[in-house]
Amino acid sequence: MADVPRYAYLGPEGTFSEAALRSLPETAGAILLPYRSVATALDAVRRGEVSAALVPVENSVGGGVDSTIDELSSGELLHICREVLLDVGFAFAVPPGATREQVRRVAAHPQAEAQCRRWIAENLPEAEVVPAGSNADAAAMAASGTENLDAAITSALAAERYGLKILDDDIHDHGHAVTRFLLLRRPGPPMPRTGADKTSLVAWIGEDHPGALLEVLTEFAVRGINLTWIESRPAGGKLGRYCFSIDCEGHIADARVGEALMGLRRICAAVRFLGSYPRADGAEPTTRRGTSDADFAEAAEWLRRLRAGIVDEEPTEP
């Protein structure tokens, strides 16, 4: 049994994290272990108890997950090897045998309540919403009748896991809420380049000067690299000091990404590389003229010849 791979996820059982982890082909037949927090799931990776951990990093409605972002920037180094996108839908579920008319107290994670606010107002105007620690907790509380709860707003997976009966599905107000998850492992060689990759990093700006963020962004822009995500977080416990968590298109093996990383390394106080990995949406980068690996190689050969004093007369009128 020692060779069955083990994965951690943000628990308890039945969370969207578990659903996201189960969506990966490599977890088929593996042991999936719930952890009560992002930090404990990642510590399990660091200690070698699991080969990787899946945690949420961003939601299309709620924004960035600060605990994950801060662990990646300030905790002991981990590398991203995968990202997973999951449509997060909510369901209204009750214990078997219960009916819609009996519902007085509904368990819901505050994020779930926020995303189903309109549905709740229209369908359960009289009910009291009781906060739960996670979607899975909400289902568990409704299933056990704790605190006189008689229903839950939760994920379909959690409802099923805790034996609830789904009365309404897809009750969230926004049509298409998506959560992005990261699969994290101990640092090592980057994932192979697929042609549709992302690279993640954290950049600290040392001196507090006005143009610093523009300088960081210019390192990407000048090489035609699109950013897919940027989020600033306080750094070093001081107001006015920030680090930037950045995702960009491309792979560290790409010439343009490598040169941008070197540029950041030169101008930033510190840069932490968090990995290059396949994009979950499979989108290939839109690259500007002059930024392919072949363009970089041709330019390097041109410079080498100029420095060596080898002169190729060439057409100057384009």
Added chain:
Amino acid sequence: MADVPRYAYLGPEGTFSEAALRSLPETAGAILLPYRSVATALDAVRRGEVSAALVPVENSVGGGVDSTIDELSSGELLHICREVLLDVGFAFAVPPGATREQVRRVAAHPQAEAQCRRWIAENLPEAEVVPAGSNADAAAMAASGTENLDAAITSALAAERYGLKILDDDIHDHGHAVTRFLLLRRPGPPMPRTGADKTSLVAWIGEDHPGALLEVLTEFAVRGINLTWIESRPAGGKLGRYCFSIDCEGHIADARVGEALMGLRRICAAVRFLGSYPRADGAEPTTRRGTSDADFAEAAEWLRRLRAGIVDEEPTEP
């Protein structure tokens, strides 16, 4: 005698170009040959009749010398090996024996007249100014009495060369007019790096898109390279199409300059390298943090280790 070096300059004898060429230590004992135009002086280099030619490229009052700029961008390739700065002062001179009171017609190159306008108005309110082809021509015309000329506004060197007597020196209106000259030779290995160098190039922008100049400038700015000169000239005989003649601080052997050149090579329709050479003013470049050769080498080694999967845990809090 075959091994005596020969240099061309923009003639006739007695021009500021000759004075600038004579200021270079390597021309001591050499044969200096005047040519009637920038183009003929440069063709003498191209044909191998002289080892190098000195021509003006820019004046602090009159601006760029278009014939030189266009020869460098569109003529057969030459490399810059030296620049020379010369304070250009003008003198008021007459043939020996003549007096100030007799002056009725004064020869002057139009540029010289423009730079001495105030002095002429105050000191020769009654005199007629007759245009000459060069400062040396003005002196020659006054010396020979051509067209009843009885004085010249010219350079001190030309006055002396044509036997005129200087009545007033430094008569130009602006205190400190400077002309910049270039010494051009056939293309080959760049001059050795001195630590106070300039690099010259011409960049053509292919597609006519609004942000093109900004893209070109950003290739320098992102690597902390100051430009010392930029001039746009029409390209390809079409309105709205330009090439840019650019001088920047630094040497092609500098990592930051090399990377900027490669960037231009990638994004521009064409780039012509015109040479790296010592700055005439000896000013060392002001470099921003993170742009030294050592910074580039350190960043390249960091990237190499990341790509190889070698992880150095390092302090992230700067």
